[in-house]
Amino acid sequence: MFNIVSELEFALPEGRVLSDPESLIVYGYDGATAVTGAPEAVVNVRSEEEAVTVLRLAEAHGTPVFPRGAGSGLAGGSIPQGGIALNFAAMNHILEIDTESLMAVVEPGVVTADFQAAVEALGLFYPPDPASLKQSTLGGNASTGAGGPRCLKYGTTREYVRGMHAVLPGGMVLRVGGKYLKSATGYNLSQLFVGSEGTLGAITQLTLRLIPKPPAVGTLLALFDRLEDAAALVTRILGAGILPSVLEFMDKPCIGCIEQVSKLGLPADVDALLLIECDGNPVAVDAELARIATLCTEGGARRVDRATDEEAREQLWKARRSVSPSLSRLRPAKLGEDVSLPRASIVPMVRRIQQIAQEFDVLLPTFGHIGDGNLHPNLVFDPRDAAEMRRVEKAAEALIRAAVELGGTLSGEHGIGLLKKALLPLAVPADNLAIYTRLKQVFDPSGIMNPGKVFG
Ligand SMILES: Cc1cc2nc3c(=O)[nH]c(=O)nc-3n(C[C@H](O)[C@H](O)[C@H](O)COP(=O)(O)OP(=O)(O)OC[C@H]3O[C@@H](n4cnc5c(N)ncnc54)[C@H](O)[C@@H]3O)c2cc1C
Missing domain, CATH: 3.30.465.10 (Uridine Diphospho-n-acetylenolpyruvylglucosamine Reductase; domain 3)
Structure with a gap:
């Protein structure tokens, strides 16, 4: 490793290569707090030519390279296991x-x-x-x-x-x-x-x-006393011939957490909420939102509110975006799942999530992009509690098995990285995994690109 670091320092402009222990610490983490690592050096490239230099020298030395953007990934995809963290954050033009x-x-x-x-x-x-x-x-x-x-x-x-x-x-x-x-x-x-x-x-x-850019956008917040009513609304809205730009879902524990952070005045006793947006022609947006509000009320919504101006809309989005970090109010750590399902399986999956939470005695707040069948059940836990950790691991496997049984898959958008690698065979047949291996060998015959991630 020492050789490649000095060769990189020689080949690249000054300051690109970091190898002192203090500078390396942050590159050992991403948004998936359950997995960590450490690089032996970081290279902050500023051009394609500099990336070429890194990958030419890394191949020659057989040194693993771990590409990194902002490190916000939720699957440990950028976490280095030794080698070089190849940081693209400064190539930002x-x-x-x-x-x-x-x-x-x-x-x-x-x-x-x-x-x-x-x-x-x-x-x-x-x-x-x-x-x-x-x-x-x-x-x-x-x-x-x-x-x-x-x-x-x-x-x-x-x-x-x-x-x-x-x-x-x-x-x-x-x-x-x-x-x-x-x-x-x-x-x-x-x-x-x-x-x-x-x-x-x-x-x-x-x-x-x-x-x-769509000329107009409008936003509704619908509150439900029964989680299943909220989940069932997806089919009713799409069945009415309306394709919203956004159809987001949150269950009761998530609502409690965002309320603590954003003080929207959400009642503590609602079971679920939907955040719904339509965009396009202003007249069509108004008509679609009015129809959706009626469908929500007919489908069991306790309250349906429309954001009256851009400030109110931004407040709702701020709250929505805070849901994942705000779950730390329940437990210090979380394992965020990302199952993707056929729309027809949304209601059965929501039921299965509730059953799994009970069966394994775990906290399982759930939110997600319910309109496209992508749910984020989050297993929140205290890593110091070994018994709870064991229950969480079993519940995670049960969640993936349930999603696959219902015709879905392991990840809709976060990826596999390090965190979900062990569970990948539950969702991808062995023959497909063998093709993955052969494909990787075509591009990366010596196996230095982000080794140990996704499969293998
Ligand atoms: C609060 C929060 C909310 C989130 N919400 C969402 C969401 O709604 N939807 C969603 O999809 N994700 C979400 N994420 C996950 C994450 O932000 C995304 O996965 C994002 O795409 C990661 O981008 P990044 O730049 O941080 O990549 P990193 O975390 O740095 O890297 C992610 C993966 O991409 C690879 N990579 C990065 N740059 C390159 C490159 N130039 N060349 C080759 N490989 C590269 C890395 O090796 C790694 O495998 C959320 C994360 C957080 C923390």
């Missing part, structure tokens, strides 16, 4: 916003919210909106296939990546796709990289599709 082709070209370290603000200033829209958008990077979003509340109508990051540059071990730069919408020109390699969690190569540039 928007290279082009092409308002005619509706495409943008960006470096991987651009923060998601900064990018959204830049395109919205030009009347354009980039929908993928993970709740971490003020921290997460576009490179991290592409590598995890990040989603967010607006994916019900607009799809995940995957639907917006049209091309990329990726540096492979050894230093080759793979250039794929471009500023065009359609391609039937061979294998779609950029889509293979989306969601590959840094295991194939390091993304150094992205071409992202944009769409026109």
Whole structure:
């Protein structure tokens, strides 16, 4: 390791390489607090050429490389196990916003919210909106296939990546796709990289599709006395021919936690809430929200409120985005699950979550993007309580088994990383895993790209 550090220091501009123990500490963590690690060095690259240098030297030395954006991942995907943490946070330039082709070209370290603000200033829209958008990077979003509340109508990051540059071990730069919408020109390699969690190569540039910004948006908050009524509303709304841009769900413990943080005045005794948004033509938005409000009332909602202005809407979103961190009020640690289900299985899965919480005697607050079948049951626990930890592990496995039995899968948007790796065989057949291994060998024959993540 000493050799490669001195070679990197020699080959790169001054200050790019960090190897003193104090500087390394933060790179051993991400948003998944249950897994940690430590790199032997960090390289803060500022250009594609610098990433090429790192991956050329790393291949020559057989040194593992762990790509990193903002480290907000919830699966331990960027956590290093020795080797080099390859940090893209300083490669944060928007290279082009092409308002005619509706495409943008960006470096991987651009923060998601900064990018959204830049395109919205030009009347354009980039929908993928993970709740971490003020921290997460576009490179991290592409590598995890990040989603967010607006994916019900607009799809995940995957639907917006049209091309990329990726540096492979050894230093080759793979250039794929471009500023065009359609391609039937061979294998779609950029889509293979989306969601590959840094295991194939390091993304150094992205071409992202944009769409026109919807002229109006309106937001409803509906409170329910029965969790199952809230869950059943999804089918009723979509069945009425309405496709909201957002259909978010929170159960009672989550409501209690966000109320402590944001003081929205939510009653303590409601069982569930839905946060619903429609966007588009202002007249259509009003009509759709009025219809949805009626459907909610007919479907058992105790109260339906519409955000009267942008400030009220922003308050609701602030509260929604605080739900994941606010769960620390229940227990010091959490294991956030991310199951993705067919819509028809949402109500049965909500029931199974309640049964699992009872059977294993665990706290299991649940929220999620219920409109697209993506639920986040969160196992909150105290790591100092060994008996509780054992129950949590069993409950986690039971949750994944239930999701798979109901036709779903292990992760909808957070990825597998280190945290979910042991459970992957529950959701992916052994033959498919063997193909994953062979695919990885094509891009990374010596196995230095984010080793130990996802599978294998
Ligand atoms: C409070 C909170 C809320 C969240 N809400 C959501 C949500 O609503 N939806 C959602 O999808 N996620 C959510 N997340 C998870 C997380 O923010 C996303 O997974 C995000 O995409 C990670 O981006 P990042 O820049 O932090 O990547 P990191 O955590 O740094 O890395 C994530 C993965 O991408 C790889 N990677 C990063 N950059 C590159 C690159 N340039 N080339 C190759 N590989 C790379 C890493 O190796 C790692 O495997 C949330 C996280 C938090 C803490």
